Structure formats: C-alpha cells, structure tokens
Amino acid sequence: MESLAPWLWVAATFFLVVVPVGSLLWKSLELPESGSRGLDNYAEVLTQGSVLEAIFNSFWIGTATTIGALLIAVPFAFLVSRTDMPGRRFFRSVAVLTFAAPSFIAAMGWILLLGPRGGLLNEYVLVPLGLPAFDIFGAKGIILVLTLFLYPLVFLPVTDALDNMDSRLEEAAESAGATRWHTLRAVTLPLMLPPIFSGSLLVFISAFVIFGPVALLGGPVGFQTIPTAMLELMTFPPRIEYAAVLGLPVLFALGVLLYLQRKLYGKRAYTTVGGKPGQKRTVELGVWRWVAWFFGFVVLLFSIVLPFGVLLLTSFRKAVGLPLTWDNLVLFDNYRALVERPAILESFWNSLWIALVATVASIVVAVLAVWLLERSRTRLRPAIQPFMLAPLAFPGAILGIAMVIAYSGSPYWLGGTLTIMLLAYLIRVVPQSFTYVHAGFKQVNAETEEAARVLGASWSESMRRVTIPLLRGPILSIGVLNFVLLFRELDVSIFLFTGTNNVAPVILYNLASESQFQLMGALSVVMLVINLGVVLVARRLLGVRVAH
Amino acid sequence: MSSRSVRPRAAGIAAVAVLATAIAGCSAPESSTQAAEDLPTDQEELIAAAQEEGEVSIGAGGHTREQVELLAASFEEEYGIDVTFVRASGGDIAQQVSAQLSAEALQFDVVSLNDEATLSTWSEEGVLADPELENRDEILDPLATPDDAAHVPFTWAAMGYSYNEASTDPASLPTTWSELADQPGVFAVANPNSSGAALTFVAAMDQIEPGFLSALGEAETLISDSALALTQLVATGEADFGIPGIEADVATAANAGEPLAMGYPEGDIGVLTSFIAPLADSPHPAAARLLTQYQLSEEFQNIQAGIGSRAVLTGADVPEGAEELGEDRLVVIQADELSAQKDELLAKFSEAMGV
Numbered sequence: 001m002e003s004l005a006p007w008l009w010v011a012a013t014f015f016l017v018v019v020p021v022g023s024l025l026w027k028s029l030e031l032p033e034s035g036s037r038g039l040d041n042y043a044e045v046l047t048q049g050s051v052l053e054a055i056f057n058s059f060w061i062g063t064a065t066t067i068g069a070l071l072i073a074v075p076f077a078f079l080v081s082r083t084d085m086p087g088r089r090f091f092r093s094v095a096v097l098t099f100a101a102p103s104f105i106a107a108m109g110w111i112l113l114l115g116p117r118g119g120l121l122n123e124y125v126l127v128p129l130g131l132p133a134f135d136i137f138g139a140k141g142i143i144l145v146l147t148l149f150l151y152p153l154v155f156l157p158v159t160d161a162l163d164n165m166d167s168r169l170e171e172a173a174e175s176a177g178a179t180r181w182h183t184l185r186a187v188t189l190p191l192m193l194p195p196i197f198s199g200s201l202l203v204f205i206s207a208f209v210i211f212g213p214v215a216l217l218g219g220p221v222g223f224q225t226i227p228t229a230m231l232e233l234m235t236f237p238p239r240i241e242y243a244a245v246l247g248l249p250v251l252f253a254l255g256v257l258l259y260l261q262r263k264l265y266g267k268r269a270y271t272t273v274g275g276k277p278g279q280k281r282t283v284e285l286g287v288w289r290w291v292a293w294f295f296g297f298v299v300l301l302f303s304i305v306l307p308f309g310v311l312l313l314t315s316f317r318k319a320v321g322l323p324l325t326w327d328n329l330v331l332f333d334n335y336r337a338l339v340e341r342p343a344i345l346e347s348f349w350n351s352l353w354i355a356l357v358a359t360v361a362s363i364v365v366a367v368l369a370v371w372l373l374e375r376s377r378t379r380l381r382p383a384i385q386p387f388m389l390a391p392l393a394f395p396g397a398i399l400g401i402a403m404v405i406a407y408s409g410s411p412y413w414l415g416g417t418l419t420i421m422l423l424a425y426l427i428r429v430v431p432q433s434f435t436y437v438h439a440g441f442k443q444v445n446a447e448t449e450e451a452a453r454v455l456g457a458s459w460s461e462s463m464r465r466v467t468i469p470l471l472r473g474p475i476l477s478i479g480v481l482n483f484v485l486l487f488r489e490l491d492v493s494i495f496l497f498t499g500t501n502n503v504a505p506v507i508l509y510n511l512a513s514e515s516q517f518q519l520m521g522a523l524s525v526v527m528l529v530i531n532l533g534v535v536l537v538a539r540r541l542l543g544v545r546v547a548h
Numbered sequence: 549m550s551s552r553s554v555r556p557r558a559a560g561i562a563a564v565a566v567l568a569t570a571i572a573g574c575s576a577p578e579s580s581t582q583a584a585e586d587l588p589t590d591q592e593e594l595i596a597a598a599q600e601e602g603e604v605s606i607g608a609g610g611h612t613r614e615q616v617e618l619l620a621a622s623f624e625e626e627y628g629i630d631v632t633f634v635r636a637s638g639g640d641i642a643q644q645v646s647a648q649l650s651a652e653a654l655q656f657d658v659v660s661l662n663d664e665a666t667l668s669t670w671s672e673e674g675v676l677a678d679p680e681l682e683n684r685d686e687i688l689d690p691l692a693t694p695d696d697a698a699h700v701p702f703t704w705a706a707m708g709y710s711y712n713e714a715s716t717d718p719a720s721l722p723t724t725w726s727e728l729a730d731q732p733g734v735f736a737v738a739n740p741n742s743s744g745a746a747l748t749f750v751a752a753m754d755q756i757e758p759g760f761l762s763a764l765g766e767a768e769t770l771i772s773d774s775a776l777a778l779t780q781l782v783a784t785g786e787a788d789f790g791i792p793g794i795e796a797d798v799a800t801a802a803n804a805g806e807p808l809a810m811g812y813p814e815g816d817i818g819v820l821t822s823f824i825a826p827l828a829d830s831p832h833p834a835a836a837r838l839l840t841q842y843q844l845s846e847e848f849q850n851i852q853a854g855i856g857s858r859a860v861l862t863g864a865d866v867p868e869g870a871e872e873l874g875e876d877r878l879v880v881i882q883a884d885e886l887s888a889q890k891d892e893l894l895a896k897f898s899e900a901m902g903v
Contacts, residue, residue: 027650108780117734118785137770216777219739220770222903228773232741235639237666238646319805321712321783397640401647409653416655495644498655499605499632510635514613515779515801515808 002459005368006378012365013387016427020402021244021390027405028244045233045245054229055249058208061142061225062253065207066200068147072299073154074196081162083283085292091300092159093535095152096481098303100531101311101524102490102505103149104212108512108520109307110136110145111216112314120310120324141217146207148303153206153432154199156481157439160473161195162188164443167281195439197264201257202392202432208250209395211491226250227395243394243401250393258385308528314521334522344523347502348530350418354503355486358425359479365426366433367468367475370441375449388434391427396491399424403496416498424492429482436481440474480538484531587834589680595627597834603630604835609641610660610822612796614803614855615703622851623842629835638663638744645827649675652829657836660702660824663744664883667699667823676825677833679840686861687844690880691821699825702843703796703857706810706873707749707818710782710793714807725756725813729763733788734770736781740897742773745820749792750893751881752818764791765900783808794820795870799856812871819880821860 029037045051076095080088101109113121114136122133135141169191173183211227218224224232226249234242285292314320315334322328338344366388373384394402403424408415414423448470452462468475490505497506504527511520588594598604604623608616613635620631634641638661648654659676661667670676676698684692684700691701709728711721722728738746753760770787772778779797782790783806793810801808824843826836842848849859856867866872897903 111780111786112784115784115786215773219773219777220736220781222771222901232739232773235643235742236663236744236747237669238639238642240643240646240650319783319807320780321785321801321806321808322714397643401643404644404647405651407651408648408655409651413653415648415651415653494636494640495647497634499634510613513635513637514804515783515797515806516804517780517783518805 005376005459006372006380009365009368009372009380009384012368016365016423016430017387017390020399020406020427021247021394023406024244024247024394024398024402027241030241032241041241042245042248045230045242046248048229048233050224050229051226051233054224054226057139057223058225058249059253061139061146061214062204062207064143065146065150066204068143069151069154069203070196070200072147072151073199074158074192076151076296076299077155077158077162079292079296081159082281083285083289083292085285085289085296087293087296091296093539094300094304094532095155096484096535097308097528097531098149098152099481099484100488100528101308102212102488102508103210104216104490105311105508105512105520105524106149106307107145107213107216108517109310110141112310112320113306114141120313121306137217137220139218139223142214142223145213145217146210148307149213150203150206151299151303152481153202154196156477157195157199157436157474158192160436160440160477161192161443163473164440165191170281193264194442195436197261198435198439201254201261202435204257205250205254205392208253209393211395211397227397231395231397240401240405243398246395246398247393251390254389254393255386258389308525311521311524311528314517315519315525317518317521320517334518335526337519338522338526341507343502344504344507347504347507350421350502351487351504354418354422354425355483355489358422358429358486359482361426362429362433362482363437363475363479365430366437366478367463367471369434370438371463371467373438374441375446385434385438389431392431396428396489397495399427400492400495403427403492416500418501421493421496421501421503424496425486425489428489428492429486433478433482436474436478437471440471444470476538480535483534487531487534488527585677587680587837594834594838598629598832598838599627601629601832601835603632604657604832604839605655606631606633606658606660606839607641607645607656608633608635608660609638610662610702610824611635612800614800615796615852615857616660618852618855619839619843619848622848623839626842627838629838631839639742642666645675649829654827654829654831656827657830657832658824658826658839660822661744662748662820662822664693664699664821664823665744665887667825668697668883671696671698671825674828677828677830677837679824679826679837679844681841681844683844683846683861686846686863688860688862688875690819690875690878691860693823698828699823700840700844701821701860702824703852704819704821704860705795705858706812706871706878707745707752707792707794707820708810708812710779710790710798710808711788711811712782712785712807713809715785716788718809721811723814725753725760725815726763728789728791728811728813729760729767731767731789734768734786735764736770736772736778736787736790737764737901738778738790738792739771739773739903740894745794746792747886747890747893748820748881749818750897751886751889752879754889754893754896755879755881756816756818761896761900765902769901771901771903779806779808792818792820796822796857810871812873816877816879817873819878821880 028041031038031040079085080092113119114134116133116135126133170183170187173187209227214225214228230246316329318328318330369384369388372378373381403420407420414420449462449466452466488505490509493503493506494509508520508523511523588597616633616635620633623629623631642661642663645656645659678698679700681700687701691704693700722731740747740750770781772781778790779801781787795810798808798810824840826840830836846861846864849861849864853859853865853867858867859865
C-alpha cells in the first residue's frame with residue numbers, strides 16, 4: 001500500500017489538476033484569427049493598461065486584507081484557545097459561519113448596511129450620532145468586507161496550532177526568566193508560524209482572485225482587480241482563450257509566497273504533537289476577561305450578526321425598495337414561497353451530498369499528498385506543493401470554463417451532470433485541505449509513526465491508528481470549513497449548471513438576479529441555519545474542536 | 549529493474565487506468581444522428597422528429613427568467629417536449645457556449661443573447677443553424693436580421709431610465725434626456741465594457757443625444773457591471789435613476805414586488821433587441837428548430853405580450869400598459885455598426901465618466 005501511495009497521488013493530481021489546468025493552458029495558446037498557437041493572448045492581455053492597474057490593485061487589496069485578517073485572527077485565536085475569555089466555545093463554534101453565504105450575497109448585505117445613502121447602519125446609527133456616513137463603495141469597503149469574510153482562514157489553523165501546542169515549552173521559557181511577552185514573542189508566535197503563514201497565503205490569494213465583492217463594491221466607482229478587469233476583457237465578445245491568462249499573475253504571486261514560505265521556515269522544526277497528550281495552560285485574564293469578550297463580540301457582530309441580520313430583516317420585507325415600516329413587513333410569506341418551489345428541496349439535497357463527498361475526498365487527497373511530502377522519499381516531493389496549490393490561481397468562473405473544456409466532452413461526457421459539479425467542488429477545496437493538513441502535519445512527531453512501524457504495524461495501520469488520529473483536529477476543522485464553503489459554492493456551479501444539475505447557491509443567484517431580494521434573504525437565512533446545524537452536529541457527534 | 553519495484557508501479561498504473569476508466573465510463577450523451585441541415589422540411593415530420601428527441605435545452609442569455617419560463621411551459625404544453633433552461637447573463641451564456649464548443653460537447657440546443665455581434669460571428673462560422681422560419685418577412689423592419697443570418701429577433705425592449713416609485717414623485721420626472729442628466733441625485737449607469745445591452749445604449753445615445761454622456765459625467769454616478777447591481781442600487785435608494793432602464797428588467801423587478809418603474813424621455817429612444825438561434829451541432833436539432841420557430845410564431849408572440857414582452861412581428865399584440873412607441877422613434881443599432889464603433893464608444897464612456 002505504501003508503494004502505491006505516490007501513484008494514487010499522481011492519479012488524483014492528474015484528474016484534479018493536470019487535466020483541467022492543462023486544457024485551459026492549451027486553450028490559452030489558441031489564436032482564433034490565425035488558427036495557430038502562440039503566446040499572443042498573454043502578450044495582448046497582460047499589456048493592457050487596465051490589467052496592469054488591476055494587478056497592482058489586487059496586490060495591495062490582497063496585502064491589506066491579509067493584514068486585517070491577521071490583526072483579527074491571531075489575537076482572537078489566542079483568546080479562544082488559551083484564555084478564560086467568557087463565551088470562547090461559542091465564538092469558536094460560529095466563526096466559520098462567515099462563509100455560510102456566497103461572497104456576492106455578503107457584499108449585497110453590506111450595501112444594505114453601509115450604502116452611503118440608504119445603508120441602515122448609516123441611516124439609523126452613524127448619521128444620528130453625528131458621525132459621517134461610511135461609503136462602502138471603493139477600496140476601503142472591499143478591504144473591510146474581505147477582512148471580515150476571510151479572517152477565519154487564519155483563525156481556524158492558528159487556533160488548532162495553539163490547541164495542539166504543549167504549554168510546557170512556554171513554562172520552560174518562563175522558568176528560565178523570560179517575561180510573558182518575551183515568551184509569547186520567542187516561543188509561542190514562532191511555533192504558530194506555519195499555520196499563520198498557511199492561513200495568510202489562503203487569505204491573500206482568495207482576496208487576489210475574489211470576484212463578487214469587488215464587482216459589487218468596486219465596480220460602481222471604477223475600482224478593479226485582476227478578475228474583474230480580465231473577465232471584462234474575455235466576456236464581450238466571449239474570448240475563453242484568455243481564461244488561463246487570468247491565472248498567470250496569481251501563479252506568480254503563489255510562487256513568490258511558496259518561496260518565502262520555504263525561506264521562512266523550510267528547515268526549521270515545529271514539532272509539538274507527539275504520542276502523549278500535551279498540556280494546555282489557560283491564561284487567566286482577570287478583569288480583562290470582559291474586554292476580551294467585547295473584542296469577540298465585536299468580531300462576531302461585524303462578521304456574522306450584521307451581514308446575516310440584514311438578510312434576515314430582508315427576508316421579512318415585502319420589497320427592499322419600499323420604506324422600512326411595519327406596513328412593508330411580512331411574517332412568513334417569503335419562507336412559504338421558498339417551500340412552494342420544488343426545485344429548492346432537490347437542489348438542497350444535491351448540494352448536501354456533493355459538498356459532503358467532495359469534503360471527504362479532498363481530505364483523503366490532502367493527507368496522501370502531505371504524507372508523501374513530509375514522510376516519504378519519493379522523487380515527486382518538489383512537485384507536490386505547487387500541484388496541490390495550483391487550482392488556487394483560478395477564480396471560480398475560470399475553473400468552470402476549465403472543467404467544461406476538460407470534462408464535458410469525449411472521453412468523459414460529464415457535461416450537465418452532478419459528477420462534473422462534484423469534481424469541480426473537489427478541485428476547489430483541495431488547496432486549502434492540503435494547506436491546513438500540511439500545517440497540522442508539521443506539528444506531528446514522526447517518531448510516533450516510526451515506533452508503530454517498528455512494532456510491526458503496516459503503512460495503512462500506522463496511518464489509520466497513529467497519523468490520522470494525531471491530525472484529527474486539523475482534519476475535522478478543514479472538513480467542516482470545506483462543507484460550509486461548498487454548500488454555498490456559486491462561482492463554479494453557475495458555470496457548470498445546465499438546467500438539470502441544480503444546486504442551492506444557483507437558486508440563490510437566480511433569486512437575486514430576478515430582483516427577488518426578499519426570497520434571496522430568506523434562502524440565505526435557511527442556508528445559514530443548515531450550516532449552523534452542521535457545525536453543531538459536527539461538534540457534538542464528532543467532537544470537532546469548537547473552533548470549527 | 550527488480551520485480552519488487554515493478555509490481556507497485558504496475559499496480560499504480562493499473563490504479564490510474566481504473567480511475568480513468570471509471571471517470572470515462574460515463575457514456576456519451578444520447579444525441580440525434582440527424583444533422584440540422586438534414587431535418588425534414590415538412591412541418592409535421594419536424595414535429596414528429598422533435599417529439600422523438602423528447603427534450604430541448606436553451607441557454608437563455610437574452611431572455612428574462614419570466615420570458616424563458618413562459619416559453620418552456622407553453623412549448624411543453626403545445627408539443628409535449630421537455631424544456632430545460634439556464635438563465636444567466638448574456639456574457640456567461642456566451643462563455644458557456646464557447647467552452648462547450650471547445651469541448652465539442654454542446655449541452656444547449658438553442659441559445660439566446662442580446663449581443664448580436666457574437667451571434668453574427670457564430671452565424672458566419674457555422675456555429676448556428678438556420679431556423680427555417682416561414683414568417684421571417686413578418687419581422688418588424690428595423691429589427692430584422694439579414695436573411696442569411698441564423699439568428700432572429702424574438703422580443704425587444706425600449707431603453708429609457710428606471711426609478712423607484714416609492715421615493716420619486718412621478719410628476720417631477722424628467723421628460724427629455726438633457727433634463728434627466730441635469731437632475732439632482734445619483735445615477736447608476738451600466739458599464740458598456742461588461743454588457744452588450746449597455747454598449748447598445750451608449751451607441752444609441754451617441755445618435756440620439758450626443759452630449760448626454762458628458763452631461764451625465766458631471767453628475768454623481770455609480771458604474772454598474774450587471775443588471776442585478778443596477779436594479780439593487782435603484783431599489784435600495786443608493787441611486788435615484790438607473791441608466792439605461794430596460795423594460796424587461798424593470799418588469800421583472802416590479803413583478804417581484806419592487807416599486808421600480810420605467811421613464812421614457814420624449815423623442816427617439818434606443819432599442820435593445822433579443823435574439824434566438826438553434827445551435828448547429830445541437831444534440832436535439834429538430835426540437836431546437838421547433839422551439840425557435842415556436843418562439844417566433846404569432847401564437848407565442850401574442851402569449852408573451854401577456855407578461856409585458858414586446859412582439860417582433862408586425863400586427864402582433866402590444867403588451868397592456870406598455871408605452872406606445874412608433875417605429876419612427878426607435879433607434880436600432882446594427883451589429884456591424886456596433887462592432888465598428890465599439891472602441892470609440894468605450895473610450896467616450898471612459899472619458900465622460902472618468903473611469
């Protein structure tokens with residue numbers, strides 16, 4: 001079985017990365033005018049002034065969002081994992097719910113809250129207090145929304161790392177005379193480096209390629225990033241040969257980040273998890289407990305309560321265009337209208353099982369890849385990380401195009417099926433599954449596995465009984481995160497949907513595009529409730545650590 | 549090479565092969581063996597062939613959801629043929645069709661778009677099939693496509709402006725384009741870079757009132773990349789006027805309960821035409837042709853007037869409550885004209901709006 005592992009990884013990578021990305025790259029060399037192939041499409045797109053400006057914008061939006069996410073996520077993770085902050089279990093449980101709605105819905109929610117003229121927070125809070133109205137349109141609005149939307153990508157792995165870290169290392173430092181601050185700086189933070197870097201990488205790249213919030217919040221004031229500028233170039237008329245070009249700046253950024261990662265902590269050891277359970281020290285905050293609680297409350301308020309609260313309020317409105325008065329509110333009419341649509345139940349079922357299967361499969365691929373990278377001597381090792389992260393470079397719509405080109409025709413004939421949707425979902429979450437499992441793996445002591453092998457356990461036994469149990473935390477957290485992300489996956493779904501393979505987020509998008517904002521609000525709330533249910537069930541039945 | 553190292557490698561290759569076979573094991577979709585050009589010319593035989601195919605799929609970028617739902621329901625009732633559809637923006641549908649063509653695996657049988665330039669190109673490249681319409685000469689002259697083009701118009705909408713009835717007094721509405729540009733307030737303006745409808749509007753306004761865009765550029769504007777955002781901006785009060793207001797989109801919002809309405813300045817007015825065509829390599833060519841013909845039939849043209857969609861046939865019903873617009877007021881921009889002017893129009897828009 002052990003000797004088969006590289007081949008299984010090659011097979012998975014071939015279908016999940018090589019075929020779709022390769023098809024896209026091949027297509028990008030096509031020159032429709034001359035019927036030949038060449039690099040002209042790259043030269044044509046990447047020399048456009050609007051694209052160069054968009055690349056610059058993407059870099060600084062990505063950087064600012066990452067800094068914002070770190071400023072929230074790292075202290076928040078420390079507070080919920082290592083202190084006696086009140087409500088820490090609850091805060092940890094629900095953080096992942098920022099992802100419970102597609103990003104464009106979150107952006108629409110923020111326009112309803114902080115639109116400069118009609119935003120509810122501006123109208124009922126800021127202006128009555130004599131404060132200037134906040135203008136959500138533009139770069140600062142995008143950074144605010146993306147920071148609140150993406151910070152869990154850092155928060156989750158850092159919390160896991162802190163949970164797994166044996167406090168005796170910190171105690172040893174303090175007994176040697178280090179102050180608490182010095183211990184934090186010299187021991188705790190360096191040990192958290194892999195998950196901080198992995199999470200930051202995901203936040204940076206996600207902010208780099210995200211489409212919905214930038215289109216809705218940046219478009220009105222002419223602010224563009226790479227996906228909005230390039231999708232504009234390839235949309236009208238359709239130029240799908242430009243699609244792969246879109247991934248090039250992101251692949252470059254990814255390459256730089258991976259190089260930095262290798263430079264930063266490539267040869268250092270971060271092992272903190274062994275066979276013996278570690279001890280976790282709880283810092284008692286005293287009166288600062290409630291200050292910490294207030295910090296958590298504010299994070300929760302802005303990342304979940306307000307955006308979903310406004311969608312909840314919308315779900316009780318007759319129309320968003322009518323003034324917010326009692327006459328224009330309804331009780332359950334919009335929810336009843338949802339139930340009366342048979343396609344919704346079917347789409348929920350489809351979304352549910354596809355998200356579940358893709359989640360499990362992505363973890364299997366990730367564990368396999370990480371094991372090969374960290375424990376084996378295969379010659380494939382240098383290729384593993386780039387291949388596992390490559391799908392990150394392509395925004396959802398581009399991945400959708402790649403999937404159609406690669407799999408809808410001969411010899412696969414998957415066009416219009418739920419299978420192609422499942423494959424696309426799997427590809428979508430492989431990079432983050434790999435990143436989280438990798439960060440977790442770096443903390444696991446190889447000696448425990450080696451001991452099991454010396455005692456006669458086979459490779460699969462040692463994986464099943466030693467490695468995977470030690471990785472339980474990151475695996476279960478990424479599992480829940482993936483499920484939540486996939487249950488509302490829209491960007492790829494909208495491209496692969498052909499009328500017969502309905503999934504819930506497509507229904508949500510259709511409601512928004514039909515101006516049925518009230519039904520859109522109601523469906524978003526239902527999706528949030530389902531995700532909340534999954535998080536709570538996972539926590540109770542599977543023992544997922546409360547962060548996830 | 550030792551047998552120890554050969555065995556796992558062979559097993560690995562076998563695993564890859566099994567996986568490939570499993571994925572490739574999905575059989576090719578059943579499709580008609582009949583090419584579009586070989587379809588029966590007799591209508592009864594065409595109907596029989598379409599019914600044998602039993603289903604048809606449309607990528608609806610030129611329809612509103614209400615329009616395509618009505619088409620699907622009426623066609624199913626008339627012929628007993630299942631209709632599936634994807635309603636998305638014209639840009640998304642055009643990209644989906646391009647990707648499907650690239651994979652040589654069309655999922656759609658019929659396509660509808662507002663973007664005539666793309667359809668003209670596809671028509672010339674043989675991507676589209678001739679729908680063999682018998683009543684082609686009944687299409688309103690300003691909207692008609694050349695006889696050798698495979699795509700045909702099926703509805704049209706006037707392009708005025710949209711506003712929120714709950715917050716704007718109808719008595720104070722501007723009655724000319726220049727009055728509109730001088731109105732206080734915020735304008736949500738569709739970006740001609742990202743939609744054929746918005747580009748058509750910019751081209752039409754360049755003929756109707758050449759100074760309109762510059763005047764609008766002096767006002768406070770929000771540029772919108774999609775009809776979805778345009779509607780939301782006007783509905784939520786972030787903008788006072790949506791430009792252009794497209795009848796079909798405003799009707800969709802109004803049917804959803806939003807207090808949105810259309811305003812029509814006096815004089816000439818731009819027209820947004822929606823086109824439909826069967827795809828040449830469609831898996832269901834007979835049903836594709838029949839659906840296109842049904843969309844253009846006098847019977848269905850009158851049915852669609854019931855939901856406020858304007859007919860393209862001379863003498864067909866006018867939707868109840870629709871603004872009376874004589875042919876002499878309509879400014880229709882032809883595809884070749886639009887393609888030729890595209891860069892110039894986009895530059896004018898960017899200069900006027902400062903984007």
